[in-house]
Amino acid sequence: KNEVEQSPQNLTAQEGEFITINCSYSVGISALHWLQQHPGGGIVSLFMLSSGKKKHGRLIATINIQEKHSSLHITASHPRDSAVYICAVIGSGGSNYKLTFGKGTLLTVNP
């Protein structure tokens, strides 16, 4: 079993829909990144959070440390949101400050 599990693997939505991507992890963490990757491209960090909730524009990220679960929400989705969304956790100490990634969720938003 992977240390970081994301669901769904693939998600297709119509423009304007509300989108949720989930991430569960099984290790102790100091923080969690939500990342965006366009096809063939590098990675951009959308959020880093260690508790509660963060909002940036139409994007909202939440984390529940006790339940080891985080969600990324996109309100009023748009075709330009089409990308792979990756959850990555930062280990909780020592040399464990490395990132462990989920496999990603491929989001396609159709006009």
Added chain:
Amino acid sequence: ETGVTQSPTHLIKTRGQQVTLRCSSQSGHNTVSWYQQALGQGPQFIFQYYREEENGRGNFPPRFSGLQFPNYSSELNVNALELDDSALYLCASSGGGRYGYTFGSGTRLTVV
């Protein structure tokens, strides 16, 4: 502040050759980590450098090696390239892992 820059962006090598990939860390960051992302997969941790010392390594063979320089830029070297080494190689820098990472755009390596 500058971001993380990786070079080259694309590279084609022949099986058995050696390759060096480069990463300049974001200003003020002393930690650099490298990741391999095969097509359709999430990135996999290769290793991490903190103040010029390797301080963590993933499940990669010794032919994957690295360096970090006094200015905290870094190199990833891969010897005896294999076809399965074809991937996107990502570099990320941090001012201390718990403070989050900044990612480069990656180097796309193709081994033929």
